Amino acid sequence: MNKWKASLVSLFLSLFVLLSALPAAAAPTPVSVQVDGKKIEFASNEPIIDNGVTLAPLDALLSSLNVALKESGAETVLVAADGREVTLHTTIRTINGIKYIPVRSVGEAAGFEVRWDAATRTVVLTENEGGRGFLWEVKHNGNTVYLAGSMHIADSSFYPLHPSFEEAFDEADYLGVEVDISNAADPENQQLIAELGMYQDGTTLKDHISEETYKKLGAILALNGLDTNALDAYKPWVAETTISTLQSMQAGYESQTGIDLYFLQKAKERNMPVIELESYESQLNMFNSLSPELQESNLNAVLDGYNDIDDNVDLMAELWKSGDDEGLLELTKAMAQNEEYYKALLVDRNLAMTDKIVGYLNGTEKAEYLVVVGAAHFLGEDGIVKLLEDKGYTVTRK
Structure with missing residues (x-):
């Protein structure tokens, strides 16, 4: 499996934050x-x-x-x-x-x-085959936790979701997510991006990556109508996220249609409490803590796979819609080829999120939770499903 496909696992794992480096959007057309x-x-x-x-x-x-x-x-x-x-x-x-x-x-x-x-910009009401996705159920001590594997970007073909997702949401008292991405534009979160994602010592991106990588980045920025130096103030992990976001949007996949935001919108309509398993600060610190070598390697993987975005994201989309456990596990294992990346994006976060889920299962409230996090967090030896089973819980695939 090539490095570009391995990097796309982040569609199941982490957020694409729309950055201030991107050009201002045109005035929206009517809804x-x-x-x-x-x-x-x-x-x-x-x-x-x-x-x-x-x-x-x-x-x-x-x-x-x-x-x-x-x-x-x-x-x-x-x-x-x-x-x-x-x-x-x-x-x-x-x-x-x-x-x-x-x-x-x-x-x-x-x-x-x-x-x-x-x-x-149309809300379409109709019949559609939609997708099966990834959903598990865990019960303990009178509490129920539904574990929904998300793809953070999607398009309209993902919907309607399998009825089991809607039933889990209807029964839930709480919605759990990695972070509440509807708050991405809040000033404090944008300030975090500026503090962690931008150089504070007077240097620029050009000083921290190879000349070859910088030229490739500039060429792709130019193709998108941006100045070749538009990301000079930012670190490689921000540049990687920006290019991934631009390309995903051009391929027709957006966070606005992602599984996370779909349930966040439904929760807001219903006034359902939303709980976060992580925070913007923890996610941004995780990316910022990756070694400079890994940051540049990941950026190159995205740049080199620039022309393959449609096919590769379509592959991820079909994998999610078919609920293909084996296919998802194969992609998750691809991350293990780089120990640093695998540990930071998956292993450490899975342990922390599992602890939160165990807390819900052992709560005294006797409540039901729908927990929606990236699908790649669930499978494999280091996945949340296995971690819960190792603690004695029975996890059932829905």
């Missing part, structure tokens, strides 16, 4: 909602995106889906055309005198599959 191939024509008020959640005017959305709402005590219940009733775990909001409601919550309750088409 639309499509049902069974037909665009909903709203009157004077269009759908909006608020904190990553798409909201649509209530009356027009209900009419297009042929459903109604009713109050049942303190709960809001959706009534489908066939008389089926579903309790909504969301809130109706009034903005400038108009009632809005999250499209995903209503669509899924009404029996539609809901996905986001980033290219057209």
Whole structure:
């Protein structure tokens, strides 16, 4: 397996942080909602995106889906055309005198599959085969933890998720994630990137990598419409992340469609507590602590695989959607070829996350948790599944 494919395991392991080094995005096009191939024509008020959640005017959305709402005590219940009733775990909001409601919550309750088409900025409600993914269940002491393996970037073909994912979310009291990526743009997190990812001693990237690597990086930046020195202030691990992010977006895969953010958005709609197994600081420190030699090697792997991004990310996507345990394990083992990289990105973090999961299993609350972390954390001798089994827990593949 080539180094480029091995580096792509990070799609299952760690976050792609959109950095301030990237050019400012153009003004977004309006958001639309499509049902069974037909665009909903709203009157004077269009759908909006608020904190990553798409909201649509209530009356027009209900009419297009042929459903109604009713109050049942303190709960809001959706009534489908066939008389089926579903309790909504969301809130109706009034903005400038108009009632809005999250499209995903209503669509899924009404029996539609809901996905986001980033290219057209359209919420699409339709039927789709979706993907099986990776999901396990652990029970102990009256507590249940569902372990969901994520791919941090995705596209609309990942959805709908297998019903077992949605059932696990519906039953959960808490959502656990590596870090809450909906907070990536918070000033304190951007400051961390500046402090850890930028040189503070007056040197630049050009002083820390070979002339050959620097030229390759500059050529790819130029192809993306950026100055060849656009990343000079940043360390190699930031440059690697930036190029990976740019290429993934061009291939049609985005963190905005990733499994993590999908559940984070649903949790916010439902006002479900979100708990973090790691922190932005711990993840950034992990990358920053990699040796200079490994940082440059990883950067070269991404640069050399630049033209193969479509095929390789498609491979990862199909692996996830088919729930291919053997394929995922093969990719995870590829990381073990570099002891430093494997220990930092997987071994050490798996031990820490397993400790957090054991804490949930032994809690006195008798609660249910959906824990969503990169899929590559789960399999193999150093994976979370094996670590839990070694501690005496029974882990069941869903």
